[in-house]
Amino acid sequence: MIKLIYNEMLKLVRKKRILVIILIVAALIPLFTYAQYKVAQTVEEKLGTTDWRATLQQQIIDTQNRLSSSRISDEWRKQIEIRLAQQQYYLDHDINPAVPGAPSFTRSFLDQAITLFLPLMVMVIAADLVSSEFSGGTIKLLLTRPINRWKILLSKYITMIFAVSFMLLVVSVLSSVISGLVFGYGGWTMPVITGFTVEGGELVTSQVSLLPQWEYLLMELGLVWFVCLVIGTLSFMLSILLRSTAAGMGVMLATLIAGAILTNMASSWESAKYLFMLNLQLTDYLAGMAPPVEGMTLGFSLSVLSVWGLAGLLTSFLVFTKRDVY
Amino acid sequence: MKDKGISILLSISILFTLVLLGGLSWALKSYLFESQKVVELPKQLVEEQPGEKNTQKEGKFILALGDSLTRGTGDPTGKGYIGQLIDELQSKSKEKITLSNMGIKGQTSAQLLSQIKEKEIQRQMAEADYILLTIGGNDLFQQGQTLVDPSPTMIEPLQKAYLKNLREILQQLRTLNKDATIFMIGLYNPFSYLDDTLHTSQIVREWNYQSSEVCAEFPLIVYVPTFDLFQLKAEDYLYSDKFHPNGEGYRLIAERVASLINW
Known part of the structure; x- marks a missing residue:
């Protein structure tokens, strides 16, 4: 089994999948870092102060002004109100929500990347694990070996898991190292407020607790990893069902983008919460943002994702072991 | 390998x-x-950042509080009288001017009173060299509702509540900061082009008089009238909502305040 996994890893490396991901991340993170740096600079110029309290207070005032506009939709208003309550909570407890530094950057980068960027990277790994064997014709060579089919597939699946972990390692290390060049490497022990819950459109602070930022990051990475695994499993399944990398990636991409669009509209369509694409923002639960459909919780989203993931895995194995290959 | x-x-x-x-x-x-x-919340984890309190002490620090006039609603450049005032002051002086605009659209005196109880606002109030204030417009006009029935029985309770809030606000400001000059910008009558202008003008004048009386109870508070600025050519100086000033209107207010600030 270990040899099989080793073999699959070798293929991934030879096909330069890992390298491609490292390069993409290494190219994009400096861009984000620069953008973030520019934003911080303009804010400072405008306010004429580096004091975060003044900046945060100004943000609160701006948010309040947006609330007083009569043209914003009810859902959006709720979101803003929750964010407002949160900002006020930070200010009242004298905690800076965004100490500039490598860990803060990585934290917000993961928040942003969890719905689209990281799933895309996962797809680069997972989408052609099986289908490339079909298109290259190597599947026959592989299956003529005296090994059970399910073992071959399992080795591919496990390789996928490891590759996803490695990818997250690369992403978090690169984003910390590169952004640290600009923002410095401090702030690992900075307190982060977590445990905000949203009930009936109101922010509840009764379960709030403080975590050092590195603990928060670790939890966040765990959740990101889970999301990536589910996306990986589904791409893996499509790769088997469609036997074509392009089609598999296309379907997956369309679903993800549809999910991103739906997230903004779903609050009136309640059963949309059972779609996996709407449950990808797991990190929002840590941060205490309002979920796309009211009443969604971390447990709920994890269950939905698990069900989808397990179903995908089961389908993959059933189809792969039963299918005629010729 | x-x-x-x-x-x-x-x-x-x-x-x-x-x-x-x-x-x-x-x-x-x-x-x-x-x-x-x-x-x-464990107390020891809460960040202590002493020494940061004094970062704003170089140059002048101006704090603006109030409603949509402070925000600049109606000015196409988005500056409002505050922005134009700062521009003007900056052109006169080499000193670095730091502005903190805390105005919120539609704010009434009661809302302002609760806003200035917030810790960060209080910190800024204590540090400010000048405090600019526009308040009362929403108390009086209530988004135009007052115009439906501008009778004394309607206005009187509004005015009473407003004056009480104003007194408390100024009291707070003075307790926190004894040295800052406070400029209280008066109301103009945005409806002076209407037919029953005599009546609304009278209400606004009375409102302004009472506000200035409250201001006079405290030291170093300058009441800045704007009624006369909009008296003759209101339409030229009003935004298309016929309520907020336009760019020109804000310029008038800014010039008036700028002429009062000297350091």
Whole structure:
């Protein structure tokens, strides 16, 4: 089994999948870092102060002004109100929500990347694990070996898991190292407020607790990893069902983008919460943002994702072991 | 060589998979199973940042409080009288001017009173060299509702509540900051082009008079009238909503205030 996994890893490396991901991340993170740096600079110029309290207070005032506009939709208003309550909570407890530094950057980068960027990277790994064997014709060579089919597939699946972990390692290390060049490497022990819950459109602070930022990051990475695994499993399944990398990636991409669009509209369509694409923002639960459909919780989203993931895995194995290959 | 690289890659991946698994289970543990536990904010973790309080002490610090006039609603450049005032002051003086605009559209005196109880606002109030204030317009006009029935029985309770709030606001400001000059911008009559202008003008004049009386109870508060600015050519100086000033209107107010500030 270990040899099989080793073999699959070798293929991934030879096909330069890992390298491609490292390069993409290494190219994009400096861009984000620069953008973030520019934003911080303009804010400072405008306010004429580096004091975060003044900046945060100004943000609160701006948010309040947006609330007083009569043209914003009810859902959006709720979101803003929750964010407002949160900002006020930070200010009242004298905690800076965004100490500039490598860990803060990585934290917000993961928040942003969890719905689209990281799933895309996962797809680069997972989408052609099986289908490339079909298109290259190597599947026959592989299956003529005296090994059970399910073992071959399992080795591919496990390789996928490891590759996803490695990818997250690369992403978090690169984003910390590169952004640290600009923002410095401090702030690992900075307190982060977590445990905000949203009930009936109101922010509840009764379960709030403080975590050092590195603990928060670790939890966040765990959740990101889970999301990536589910996306990986589904791409893996499509790769088997469609036997074509392009089609598999296309379907997956369309679903993800549809999910991103739906997230903004779903609050009136309640059963949309059972779609996996709407449950990808797991990190929002840590941060205490309002979920796309009211009443969604971390447990709920994890269950939905698990069900989808397990179903995908089961389908993959059933189809792969039963299918005629010729 | 290649083989060794793959082995290392594999072992790193496996190791990190375990780390991630740990992170996931930790997140699960603290969110799903400890949700009943209420955690108090531990005091020692709260960041202490002494010495930061004085960062704003170079140059002049101007704090603007109030409603949509402070925000600049109606000015196409978005500056409002505050922005134009700062521009003007900056052109006169080399000193660095720091502005903090805390105006919120539609704010009434009661809302302002609760706003200035916030810690950060109080900190800024204590540090300010000048405080600019526009308040009362929403108390009086209530988004135009007052115009439907501008009778004394209607206005009187509004005015009473407003004056009480204003007194408390100024009291707060003075307690926190004894040295800052406070400019209280008066109301103009946005409806002076209407037919029953005599009546609304009278209400606004009375309102302004009472406000200025309250201001006079405290030292270093300058009441800045704007009624006359908009008296003759209101339409030229009003935005298309016929309520807020336009760019020109804000310029008039800014010029008037600018002529009062000298350092």
